[in-house]
Amino acid sequence: MRLRRPSEPPPWHLHLLRTGGDMADHVGPVRLAAEAARAAIHRIVPCPALDLLLRRAGPEATLPDLGLAAVALEPRLMALNGDPSARAFGRSLHDGALVRVLVHEAHHCLRMAGPGYGRTLGEALVSEGLAGAFVSAALGTVPEPWEDAVGEATLLRHWPAPDILAAPCDHGRWFAGTGDLPLWIGYALGYRIASRWAMLTRPKGRDWTEVSARAVIETAALA
Structure with a gap:
């Protein structure tokens, strides 16, 4: 059995789910x-052991530009959805997109x-923005398309008032474009706030x- 050096992060455990289709x-x-x-995260913050569920999914559960998507389920549990039939899937496995996700x-x-x-x-906004800015810090990458989806004028026009920031989040409206707001405006706002x-x-x-x-919002408001 290989012993883990003290400087190494704990392992992530990959679990292959098969009932929806094989991803072996x-x-x-x-x-x-x-x-x-795992290594990129650990260079900045101690990275705990995580369980990662790998499952086959269709376009409704993946990002069309990537052919995959991930979701944090619990503090030690993530799920990764992959759609091998998507044109972008194979590329995303090897070009760094999966690492960023x-x-x-x-x-x-x-x-x-x-x-x-x-x-x-x-x-x-802060949770999504911090995650995006953390990716940039850990990997030296530029914002994702959804984090840079709108221009400065649009961001300023949709900057939420304090009472709206304190209200329950309509995730579909702010992040998925299901309402009257520009698509991905929440990701763009969050990234801007966290980057500031x-x-x-x-x-x-x-x-x-x-x-x-x-603290993040109050600091960003001063920039």
């Missing part, structure tokens, strides 16, 4: 991406173990996962 042919690239994500969702898991994802719009906070505070370690939504 894709286990190798997923393991490599998970290792890269895993780092993003793992940040949600870490935050669930601390202050939580949150229920209000402000808390959701990071620029001003230079977070280290658990600052990335344990800062309160209120």
